Amino acid sequence: MIPVRTIAMYCFDPRAAGAAQAVAEYFGDEVYPGELLLDETGRKMGSTATVFPLIVGGGRAADxxxxxxxxxxxxxxxxxxxxxxxxxxxxxxxxxxxxAAWKHEQHTDISSLYDWDGISIADFEQSLNYDVSLIRNSPGTPKHIEIYGLFYDIDSGELTEVVRDVPAEVA
Ligand SMILES: [Zn+2]
Structure with missing residues (x-):
């Protein structure tokens, strides 16, 4: 059984590695890292974790x-x-x-390869709002899910909620 409920995306920077556990604690009803569940022969059948980490550069939603x-x-x-x-x-x-650096070092034009607004971060409020909107507006996102944008302080380990996008209950 895989009781996953939550996808937590964050940066591959090792200083951000505590983010999945911080997310579990932030919501209170989540488990991470949890424990592996073994069958009687010792095979790994699942886990009690309800948070799945999705580790990508910058924690950006485009990836x-x-x-x-x-x-x-x-x-x-x-x-x-x-x-x-x-x-x-x-x-x-x-x-x-x-x-510009890529053109100089790799002799390749990547200026139209990516959506650059979704890669570098100039302002955390802007980047979190951008990514929550990107996820919400994707046809590949289930409509019922809650989406949060949280800022993680790598020194204190604290999360601060910046964006909350929770769909209204459908009657
Ligand atoms: Zn990072």
């Missing part, structure tokens, strides 16, 4: 949309949490800077 679709199909999910963290490397470059 996570397909996994949300697949998770809903396989397990059914109720909540998606976007976590952006303090001192993230995504704040240290701009679209113009990376495309």
């Amino acid at each position: 996570a949309l397909r996994s949300i679709t697949v998770s809903q199909h396989l397990f059914g999910i109720e909540r998606v949490v976007v976590v952006h963290h303090s001192f993230c490397g995504a704040t240290s470059f701009t679209a113009e800077g990376i495309t």
